[in-house]
Amino acid sequence: MLTTMSEPPASVAGAAVPAPAAWPHVVAVDDDAAIRALLVDYLSGNELRVSAVASGRELSELLARETVDLVVLDVRLPGEDGMQIARRLREGSAIPILMLTGRAEEADRVMGLELGADDYLTKPFSTRELLARIRALLRRAQAQASVADAMARVRAYRFAGWELNVGLRRLKNPQGALVELTNGEFSLLAAFLCAPQRTLSRDQLLDLSRLHNAEVYDRSIDVQILRLRRKIEADPARPRFIVTQRGAGYVFEAGVEVVR
Missing domain, CATH: 1.10.10.10 (Winged helix-like DNA-binding domain superfamily/Winged helix DNA-binding domain)
Structure with missing residues (x-):
């Protein structure tokens, strides 16, 4: 199950971990610094470029300067919450969104998916399952891009x-x-x-x-x-x-x- 670290490195919070440019770029949005550190450490060890930010504002700033292939988005964020961020993202892009939450109610899952999220994972979760879901979403996005190119x-x-x-x-x-x-x-x-x-x-x-x-x-x-x-x-x-x-x-x- 997901475990946290008591003192994550300060440099993790908003910077991407150095990785080959060809690797898919995943952004984790979570206000818990320990979870950000854990996700960066685990995902960057599995052929993904990873950035971690704490808010919707930081995510917007990152999207303005970098290409992002997938967003892992916590629902419970201070200020602009994950549902609002998902709605805003989906209005302007087709970036795959995987939502994380500590709540297991079906209504929350349905709302997140109907706002445009592509998948949903409830905390606590296995990092292996998270990685599997990310890879599946990236494969689906790549297939969609190929189909979209043909349909265009x-x-x-x-x-x-x-x-x-x-x-x-x-x-x-x-x-x-x-x-x-x-x-x-x-x-x-x-x-x-x-x-x-x-x-x-x-x-x-x-x-x-x-x-x-x-x-x-x-x-x-x-x-x-x-x-x-x-x-x-x-x-x-x-x-x-x-x-x-x-x-x-x-x-x-x-x-x-x-x-x-």
Whole structure:
């Protein structure tokens, strides 16, 4: 379990530990100097560049001068708390956020995730588990970046006479009429069209939706899909495009043409 040090080195509080530039840069935000020291010591020993700061203000200053790949963010901070920092970060960037807290209530976890955090770990925690979660988030971010690069070159998707213009965020039906979509519906449809005939879990749909800056949350995916079916399916009760895979997720069954 996580243990603390009584007198962490003073130099740890705001400086990055020297490491190869190619290593991912992780920033730990915690007002407890002992925990900052522990995280810097452990993570920097596992091929990560690590900086540690005590507040949202120090984090903003660091982000202004350095590239950061992931933020480990404590919820309980004096002044601007972790929830507020997470909201502010997510408004301006897609940096992965892993939140730490001493509280185990489900409502806090859900709030943190819905504000834009990518993962959540309750104190006390194993440093090995923390490292594993950081690595998983970094792998996911890298995969998202590759997908986002490919999707940025897509002008439109076509399926069964329908056309989704990605740049204009417009959907036309086979008769050429515009079908209005919410931001969430557009992002979910684009997620399906970039991976047709593949079963996508809710987590995968969340990841792909975020590439379009969607406000889509795990608890709302089923509702969004129901609404999307009503707009594109001839019979929403018997969908032929977005098909449910019991216990696995959803699959977009139609063939898709990519227009670049």
